Amino acid sequence: MSAVVTKSPRANRRPETTAPLQQSTSLDRFFDITRRGSSIGHEVRGGLVTFFAMAYIIALNPLIIGTATDKGGLLISGAPKFLDAAMTEVDTVAVGASIGMVAAGTALIAGIMTILMGVIGRFPIGLATGLGLNALVAYVIAPQMTWPQAMGLVVWEGIIIAILVMTGFRTAVFKAVPRTLRTAISVGIGLFIAFVGLINAGVIRKPAGAPPVELGINGSLAGWPVLVFVVGLMLLVALYVRKVKGAMLISIVVATVLAVILEAVAGIGANVGADNPTGWALNVPQLGSFGWPDLSLFGRIDMLGAFFPDGTFSLAHFITLAVLVFSLLLADFFDTMGTVVAVGSEANLLDEHGMPPRTTAILMVDSLAAVAGGVGSVSSNTCYVESTAGVGEGARTGLASVVTGAAFLLAIFLSPVINMVPSEAASPVLVFVGFLMISQVVDIDWTDASLGIPAFLTLTLMPFSYSITTGIGVGFLAFVFIRAVAGKARDVHPLMWLVAAMFVIYFVQGPLIGLIS
Structure with a gap:
């Protein structure tokens, strides 16, 4: 049996998104606003909600890319991180400058590539530096080479993905994935972003000992930031059930105002671990000083240096680099696939085959975003699952x-205003969107174990492993394995076999690199 392909009840849950019956402007015709059942007002509100749900990356990416060092102990700015040879005294001025440069570059590349997605892909999805991808670059790749060389590898990864799009391979893989797995990916991402929202708000935390996660601090909710999250979520739910337009954006604004007032009165400060566990998780909601952005990181790349350390070629070194690039590529490749399916499904934009409109254009912009991230020295840019928040507000x-x-782009100059929005004010939207997306679980045929087991593993491992790619990979492997042991190996698309083999390599990349080294 195959999964049910009829639309789920969520297709009718937003009657207020109905737009005028005629396309009266060139803007309307270009973006198919009316044909997709939307309006300019919904698009603007949805776009802003997506931005606020993603804006944390402007603060978070610099803390990863801007504070890590390369093999020479240098920050991405080119300055040493430490004032002494023993590497015990951090140069706070140099680190601060590096963070500022990465913040400006992060906003610039995200702005350019997201606009290109809108104009070329014409799809309601935002792009920015990929979390996980940036950690791989900062903590695994950069320590083995210089920062320009590391960003050169990121560019190569984007070029390879772009070639896969132009040859039709990436789109073909997209189409080869069974519809049930696509649905499971979408549901799994819903659980994943809800989990992310709860963690960012401090509602779910990782304690020092067992269990792996717990509610708040020692099983209790504590601190003003958590109150901001609770108030924001309650307000969002109340506005939604009352069918108030702009519910998500209103909840973010109100929660942010509350957070600013609380910070001004109580001086809560940032969460710095044991010293202030009830502080703000990411952004402290207060105005900072304005300054002209430093975009000098743009173009600092070395495309060939990583392959020829000390001017020589080593086969073992080349294979190690190939595995690293492959890891970047595979994570980027399938994170995007899962995100695009989730956003398209939530917006009811998938066709009868489960494909979004202008698939090739969407994937090409995403591929170029990886290249742009390397050129901008901010790590690979990719599609953001937080875009489902904007879709929930009506973006189509x-x-x-x-x-x-x-x-x-505006945030490049207004970062103090953007930094006023703490994660506790934006996280209620992520949790609520998780509720909206999980409704698709009814489209999975749970009576067929060959479909239900891979779907189950996909949607559970995404939040449990804190990785979209891991969930997709395990689901693919389970699907191929079950089909094979059931004597239905011929029913599996050849590309699924190829992707499954790639995921085997991906999951054992650590031991492989160890053997090569």
Whole structure:
């Protein structure tokens, strides 16, 4: 049996998104606003909600890329991180400058690529530096080479993915994935972003000992930031059930105002571990000083240096680099696939085959975003699952992406205003979108074990492993394995076999690199 392909009840849950019956402007016709059942107002609100749900990356990416060092102990700015040879005294001025440069570059590349997604892909999805991808670059790749060389590898990864799009391979893999797995990916991402929202708000935390996670601090909710999250979530739910337009954006604004007032009165400060466990998780909601952005990281790449350390070629070194690039590529490749399916499904934009409109254009922009991330020295950019928050607010077209991208460009100059929004104010939207997306679980045929088991593993391992790619990979492997042992190996698309083999390599990359080294 195959999964049910009829639309789930969520297709009718937003009657307020109905737009006028005629396409009266060139803007309307270009973005198919009316045809997709939207309006300019919904697109603007949806685009802004997506931006606020993604804006944390402007603060978080610099803490990863801007504070890590390469093999020479240098920051991405080119300055030493430490004042002494023993590496015990950090140069706070140099680190601060590096963080500022990465923040400006992060907003710039995100803004440009998200606008391109809106104009070329015409899809309501935002792009920015990929979390996980940036950690791999900062903590695994950069320590083995210089920062320009590391970013050169990121560019190569993007070029390879772009070639896969142009040859039709990436789209073919997209189409080869069974519809049931696509649905499971979407549901799994819903659980994943809800989990992310709860963690970012401090509602779920990782304690020092067992269990792996717990509610708040020692099983209790404590601190003003958590209260901001609870108030924001309650307000969002109340507005949603009352069918108030702009519910998500309103909840973010109100929660942010509450957070600013609480910080001004109580002086809560940032969460710095044991010293202040009830502080703000990411952004402290207060105004900072304005300054002209430093975009000098743009173009600092070395495309060939990583392959020829000390001017020589080593086969073992080349294979190690190939495995690293492969890891970047595979994570980027399938994170995007899962995200695009989730956003398209939530927006009811998938066709009868489960494909979004203008699939090739969407994937090409995403591929170029990886290249742009390397050129901008901010790590690979990719599609953001937080875009489902904007879709939940009514976004259906590329116009929403243009709005999101414009907000990112504005954020280059208005970062103090953007930093006023703490994660506790934006996280209620992520948790609520998880509820909206999990409704698709009814489209999975749970009576067929060959479909239900891979779907189950996919949607559970995404939040449990804190990785979209891991969930997709395990689901693919389970699907191929079950089909094979059931004597239905011929029913599996050849590309699924190829992808399964690639995931085997991906999951054992650590031991492989160890053997090569």
